[in-house]
Amino acid sequence: MAFFEQHMHAAPKTFLSKYIFSFDHKVIGKQFLWYGILFLGIGGIMALMIRWALAFPDQAFPIIGQFMFPETGGIIPPDTYAMLFTMHGTIMIFYAITPILIGAFGNFCIPLMIGARDMVFPLLNMLSFWLAVVSGAILVGSLFTPLGAAAGGWTSYPTLSTLIGSPGTGQTLWSLAIFVLGVSSTMGAINYITTIIVLRAPGMGYFDMPLTVWGLWLTAILNAIFLPVLGAGVLLLIFDRVFGTQFFLAGAAATSGAGDPVLFQHVFWIFGHPEVYILILPAWGIVSDLLSFFARKPAFGAKATALAMTAVTVLSTLVYGHHMFTTQMSPLLTQSFMTLTMTISIPSAIFFANWLGTIWRGSIRFDSPMLFSLGVVFVFGLGGLTGLYLATVTTDLYLHDTYFVVGHFHYTMAASVLLGGFAAVYFWMPKMFGVMCNETLAKWHFWGTMLGLNGVFMGMMIVGYAGMHRRIYNPFIYEHLQRLIPINEFITWSAILMGLSQIFFVINFVHAVFFQKKKAEQNPWNVGTLEWTIPSPAPNYNFKEIPVVKCGPHEFSNPNLPAGRDFQYQTEELVKA
Amino acid sequence: MSTQTNHIPGTIREAKAIGSIAMVFVLVSFSMLFATLFMGYAALRNSAPVWPPSGMTNLPLLLPILSTVFIGLSSLTWLKFEQTLKSIWVQLTLVLGLAFTASQFALWAKLKQQGIFADTGVYASIIYTFTWIHVAHIAAAIILLLWPLYWARKNLINDLRAVKIVSIGKFWHFLGLIWGVMFVTLFVL
Ligand SMILES: [Cu+2]
Numbered sequence: 125m126a127f128f129e130q131h132m133h134a135a136p137k138t139f140l141s142k143y144i145f146s147f148d149h150k151v152i153g154k155q156f157l158w159y160g161i162l163f164l165g166i167g168g169i170m171a172l173m174i175r176w177a178l179a180f181p182d183q184a185f186p187i188i189g190q191f192m193f194p195e196t197g198g199i200i201p202p203d204t205y206a207m208l209f210t211m212h213g214t215i216m217i218f219y220a221i222t223p224i225l226i227g228a229f230g231n232f233c234i235p236l237m238i239g240a241r242d243m244v245f246p247l248l249n250m251l252s253f254w255l256a257v258v259s260g261a262i263l264v265g266s267l268f269t270p271l272g273a274a275a276g277g278w279t280s281y282p283t284l285s286t287l288i289g290s291p292g293t294g295q296t297l298w299s300l301a302i303f304v305l306g307v308s309s310t311m312g313a314i315n316y317i318t319t320i321i322v323l324r325a326p327g328m329g330y331f332d333m334p335l336t337v338w339g340l341w342l343t344a345i346l347n348a349i350f351l352p353v354l355g356a357g358v359l360l361l362i363f364d365r366v367f368g369t370q371f372f373l374a375g376a377a378a379t380s381g382a383g384d385p386v387l388f389q390h391v392f393w394i395f396g397h398p399e400v401y402i403l404i405l406p407a408w409g410i411v412s413d414l415l416s417f418f419a420r421k422p423a424f425g426a427k428a429t430a431l432a433m434t435a436v437t438v439l440s441t442l443v444y445g446h447h448m449f450t451t452q453m454s455p456l457l458t459q460s461f462m463t464l465t466m467t468i469s470i471p472s473a474i475f476f477a478n479w480l481g482t483i484w485r486g487s488i489r490f491d492s493p494m495l496f497s498l499g500v501v502f503v504f505g506l507g508g509l510t511g512l513y514l515a516t517v518t519t520d521l522y523l524h525d526t527y528f529v530v531g532h533f534h535y536t537m538a539a540s541v542l543l544g545g546f547a548a549v550y551f552w553m554p555k556m557f558g559v560m561c562n563e564t565l566a567k568w569h570f571w572g573t574m575l576g577l578n579g580v581f582m583g584m585m586i587v588g589y590a591g592m593h594r595r596i597y598n599p600f601i602y603e604h605l606q607r608l609i610p611i612n613e614f615i616t617w618s619a620i621l622m623g624l625s626q627i628f629f630v631i632n633f634v635h636a637v638f639f640q641k642k643k644a645e646q647n648p649w650n651v652g653t654l655e656w657t658i659p660s661p662a663p664n665y666n667f668k669e670i671p672v673v674k675c676g677p678h679e680f681s682n683p684n685l686p687a688g689r690d691f692q693y694q695t696e697e698l699v700k701a
Numbered sequence: 702m703s704t705q706t707n708h709i710p711g712t713i714r715e716a717k718a719i720g721s722i723a724m725v726f727v728l729v730s731f732s733m734l735f736a737t738l739f740m741g742y743a744a745l746r747n748s749a750p751v752w753p754p755s756g757m758t759n760l761p762l763l764l765p766i767l768s769t770v771f772i773g774l775s776s777l778t779w780l781k782f783e784q785t786l787k788s789i790w791v792q793l794t795l796v797l798g799l800a801f802t803a804s805q806f807a808l809w810a811k812l813k814q815q816g817i818f819a820d821t822g823v824y825a826s827i828i829y830t831f832t833w834i835h836v837a838h839i840a841a842a843i844i845l846l847l848w849p850l851y852w853a854r855k856n857l858i859n860d861l862r863a864v865k866i867v868s869i870g871k872f873w874h875f876l877g878l879i880w881g882v883m884f885v886t887l888f889v890l
Contacts, residue, residue: 244719244723245723310730313726313730314723314726314727314730317722317726318719318722318723318726321722322715322718322719322722348726348729348730349729349730349733350733351730352730352731352733352734352737353733353734353736353737355734356733356734356735356737356738356741357737359834360738360741360830363819363826363830363833364826367819367820367829368818368819368820369819369820369823369825369826369829369830370820370822370823370826371741371745371823371826371827371830382749382823383745383823383826384744384745384748387741387744387745390740390744391737391740391741394737
């Protein structure tokens with residue numbers, strides 16, 4: 125089915141062409157991985173500062189507080205607090221999770237798993253990464269502007285984000301950074317989509333693709349369609365701020381014919397709801413594959429899983445109004461959005477049941493990628509179910525903008541995506557860097573992260589249900605929140621546990637990449653997809669001969685296999701009795 | 702996309718298929734950008750008590766008509782170029798594209814003369830912003846046209862470059878189409 129066979133890359137010779145301006149999808153994937161991990165660290169420290177302010181509002185932030193906020197003696201000031209939650213959300217969503225799941229593993233996995241030598245447009249791929257770097261530099265630069273970074277929330281609703289709400293250049297730079305990143309991701313998306321359509325190895329039909337590739341493909345399609353919507357929105361916001369246009373101004377701020385602040389919310393969420401699925405689809409795909417790989421069983425209903433993910437993708441474009449139930453939307457619309465949102469639970473339940481079907485009575489190997497995948501199943505189940513209360517108009521009117529929302533969306537698009545990302549790092553480590561991670565440290569990392577994140581996000585849902593509003597600086601000055609102080613402290617301690625657990629990951633990862641001498645085997649996990657038919661780490665041309673695909677990606681424990689083997693490669697004819 | 706020279710296309714039919722598949726998604730992306738702008742326009746216009754908002758004088762119609770003629774003709778000269786691959790037709794397309802851009806600058810000057818600036822109100826915001834964004838795309842497309850011009854003048858057009866010429870053409874026609882929608886909705890209606 126491949127349209128054409130690509131040239132073999134000549135091996136790059138100079139440092140610049142090998143590590144910096146590389147056309148190689150594997151190198152670009154690694155560049156995105158480092159980029160994402162760096163921002164994950166920055167966003168994580170911001171999260172700890174937010175949590176510190178919510179539990180110990182009048183104590184100095186430990187270690188770096190004195191140095192960062194000398195004028196308050198180390199206590200996080202209120203305006204900085206608003207910048208922190210804004211930048212935490214922005215960085216985690218656009219600069220940590222997107223680069224790791226889509227930038228790194230999209231780039232690394234797609235050509236290897238479909239049997240191609242590279243992406244179809246390698247130059248476009250490189251430009252996409254360097255535009256992302258430009259965008260990251262703009263965003264980091266905005267932290268050092270006179271009035272500080274953007275502080276209107278990651279959703280940056282007007283009027284918080286217009287000149288009235290944020291007079292500083294921080295918000296303008298924020299909008300610009302998001303616009304540039306949108307261009308970068310759209311370029312990547314067009315590359316991914318085209319690559320998957322035209323470069324699949326001969327014999328590989330769409331349902332012979334690993335589900336990882338399915339997830340990344342659907343994500344890329346959503347990206348190509350909806351990132352330009354956000355792009356248009358932030359462009360108009362920039363014009364409002366810089367050229368004095370009046371799209372999002374109303375009332376006394378508008379001179380002739382009023383704009384509409386709520387218009388931005390529509391534009392934002394037309395993009396924003398699909399964005400949730402843009403983030404989670406790659407993790408769903410990866411987990412669908414890994415559960416089968418480590419349960420040594422064919423993925424249960426793999427075709428149904430792929431189609432269910434496609435159905436979610438389609439439905440995700442029709443439900444954005446559930447973020448705006450409190451904007452005086454007509455009841456006719458709220459009811460429609462509620463019904464459509466609820467409909468998503470049908471395909472979600474299908475693939476969720478398929479995950480359980482996959483591990484049911486499997487001979488499960490509890491290696492670190494599997495632990496993280498099972499973690500995804502657990503936290504995504506919780507996150508998905510709590511979404512129903514927010515999709516329902518009557519309960520949402522009460523829960524809107526409380527910590528229940530914060531807990532819910534962290535379960536779905538932070539916890540499950542993060543765990544999926546870690547599963548992917550541990551799983552593809554040998555193919556990416558040619559070494560294995562230390563299993564013991566990886567398991568410590570898993571349990572610390574898992575316990576910590578459940579403490580944090582479960583706690584958030586409880587305080588939210590009890591009425592604690594999001595984005596408030598010091599909750600304890602409100603009488604009705606006094607009794608929530610112990611839970612808030614518990615959440616913060618859980619966050620600290622989760623944060624400290626990442627040290628296991630950093631040590632493990634850095635040691636494996638730079639200091640590990642022992643080379644990994646070609647196929648340490650005994651898996652049959654195409655990337656495991658080539659040496660570890662993958663050579664710069666990927667495949668000497670373009671492979672011919674003869675069976676699906678999840679052929680495990682076939683009773684007709686010869687003794688001592690429980691899997692077969694996708695390049696082998698399906699064994700029959 | 703110049704990177705395709707890194708590969709050996711099995712046949713030219715396959716290169717064409719890759720070009721058209723990628724262009725479908727490129728154009729979908731750009732369409733969504735402009736669709737969002739038009740959606741915002743529709744929402745603002747339909748929720749306003751009067752349209753155009755009070756205080757707005759009549760917009761000049763002659764210059765937009767001229768722009769429409771330029772960009773319409775440029776699509777025709779481009780089609781001719783795709784058939785003949787003669788450099789005169791790509792030159793004409795380029796001149797018409799520049800004329801279109803000039804007519805847009807004239808339009809902005811005229812608006813300013815009438816006292817209509819980007820911050821004059823939401824209607825003025827829409828006119829300026831939409832034309833700015835569109836002209837920025839036209840400028841990018843004009844730069845893209847320089848390659849076919851060079852190839853045509855130096856007789857360097859081969860089958861693979863012909864595929865690229867078709868892709869650039871699709872983008873050019875797309876921008877013409879967007880202008881058509883803008884002309885009708887912003888200036889005529
Ligand atoms: Cu949503």
